[in-house]
Amino acid sequence: MKRISPLWPALLLTLSAHTALAQSTPGQAPPKLEKIEEVADDAVTITSKQQQQQKSGTQITERRDNSGNVVETTVKSGPSTYTLSNKQPTGTALPGDRTAGPLRGAQWTVMEFDLGQKKKKAAEEEATDNVPPPPPPPAR
Structure with missing residues (x-):
């Protein structure tokens, strides 16, 4: 008696399933499609982080x-x-x-003075205002 390999039945089953799928025909009627309304696309504006900061100040x-x-x-x-x-944090x-301590809060800048800056600028402006215009070149 001849021995049949255990792979032959699996191969025949796979082949029969493949031919059964190949023989089935799709339906004659096309699928019913729904009409989608056409909507105008809104303009999308992409701004960088710097532009957003400039707008907000x-x-x-x-x-x-x-x-x-x-x-x-x-x-x-x-x-x-x-x-x-x-x-x-200190050490490791x-x-x-627990040994790291509490979080550090924000430090607000309060009453910042520019001592002497405005006086120097005002003095420079006055010095440039008092200078007479240069004389015209001599005629030949």
Whole structure:
């Protein structure tokens, strides 16, 4: 008696399923399609972060260390200015650890004076206003 390999029945089953799928015909009627209303696309404007800050009047300046980490951030929003800086943990403490201490709050810049700056500028303007115009060149 001849022995039949166990792969032959699996092969025949696969072949019969393939031919059955190939013989089935799709429906004669096309599928019913729904009409989608045409809507005008709204214009999308993409602005950069700097343009958004200029519109809102906010200026953000970041200072980084040599490894590229942000060390200090200064924010000017209207008349107020404040500085955010990282608190450096002591020793091997990780941020949020009990030994690391509390978070550092924002430092507001209050009553900043420019002593002597306006006087110097005013004196320079007066000096340039009092200078007579140069004489015209001599006629030949």
